[in-house]
Amino acid sequence: MKLFSLLREDLLAARSQDPAATSTAEVALLYSGVHALWMYRLTHVLWQRPGTKGIARLLSQVTRTFTGIGIHPGASIGHRLFIDHGTGVVVGETAVIGDDVVIYQGVTLGGKATNEKMRHPSIGNRVMLGSGAKVLGPVTIGSDSAVGANAVVVTDIPGGAIAVGIPAHWRFRGAKEAVPRDVFIDPVLLT
Known part of the structure; x- marks a missing residue:
């Protein structure tokens, strides 16, 4: 997909996700979330080219200063991400974000270790990350899941689940009880 088409898709996704948006021009x-995402798209291209990683990092830092949203150019972000009221959002270098994800203010997709190749979370498709949520380390949040406001996720969350609390515990949508934290979930089921 060409960059211009991707940028237009980002714009239309934000317009459709925010009921307060009165026009596409607005x-x-x-919208700082759209601006940060657009600049990420540019810096990500630069990050992948030899000799331009420094420029990519510089531009991402300038963008963070103006938007309050820090997205590392090395992160991998899918289509139609919407960052709503994005101040304080942080997306780490090895983070992977799927399609149709909604991120609210104060969300961190951060690392826990400095010596691992994959240090940041992988977020599936159609996931909602509530205000202040912290998803830390190389964990996977399965598609069609939600992470509640201020939850701290340090273990994998399967698809179709809701995670809340510190540390986060989860339950499938519609279930009445949370799944105990020591229950093993097969990672193959998370996608």
């Missing part, structure tokens, strides 16, 4: 001009 979203394009005033």
Whole structure:
């Protein structure tokens, strides 16, 4: 997909996800989440080219200063991400974000170790990350899941689940009880 088409898709996703948006022009001009995502798209291209990683990091830092949203150029972000009220959002270098994800303010997709190749979370498709949620380390959040506000996730969450608490515990949507923290979930089921 060409970069221009991807940027337009980001714009339309934000417009459709935010009921407060009154026009596409408003979203394009005033939404810091869209601006940060657009700059990420540019810096990600630079990050992948030899000799331009420094420029990519510089531009990402300038963007963070203006938007309050820090997205490392090395992260992998799918289509139609919407960052709503994005101040304080942090996305680490090895983070992977799927399609149609919604991220609210204060969310951190952070690392726990400095010597592992994959240090940050992998987020599936159609996931909602509530305000202040912290997803730490090389964990997987399965598709069609939600992470509640201020939850701290340090273990894998399967698809179709809701995670809340510190540390987060989860239950499948519609279930009345949380699954105990020591229950093993096969990672193959998380996608």
